[in-house]
Amino acid sequence: MIADFTKESVNFIKQGAPVASPEQYEERMSICVDCEHYTSAHKCGLCGCYMPVKAKWKTTKCAATPPKWEALVGEDEIEKETERNIERTRKHIDRLKNVKNRGKK
Numbered sequence: 507m508i509a510d511f512t513k514e515s516v517n518f519i520k521q522g523a524p525v526a527s528p529e530q531y532e533e534r535m536s537i538c539v540d541c542e543h544y545t546s547a548h549k550c551g552l553c554g555c556y557m558p559v560k561a562k563w564k565t566t567k568c569a570a571t572p573p574k575w576e577a578l579v580g581e582d583e584i585e586k587e588t589e590r591n592i593e594r595t596r597k598h599i600d601r602l603k604n605v606k607n608r609g610k611k
């Protein structure tokens with residue numbers, strides 16, 4: 507079960523760490539809390555993952571067969587998310603350069 511969470515974590519990072527919207531997260535969690543596999547420790551009894559974390563990751567899907575909710579990423583979405591992350595990083599670097607340059611004047 508720890509292996510499942512580790513695998514999910516690695517996949518999440520590899521795919522650019524895409525996070526579900528608040529609405530997507532709420533929808534997933536509402537399904538989990540009504541599920542027979544949901545435990546009082548907020549874990550899934552099938553995969554052992556802590557659901558308040560797992561449900562935030564777009565790359566994850568429900569552990570049941572068939573799944574009660576699906577991953578929220580496809581190839582296109584992963585590419586867009588990666589581009590958004592690169593753009594955010596570029597803007598952050600530009601802001602840091604501006605702050606650094608202001609300090610030199």
Ligand code: SF4
Nearest residue numbers: 538541550568569570
């Ligand atoms: S991930 Fe799926 S099986 Fe696990 S608690 Fe949520 S709805 Fe139930």
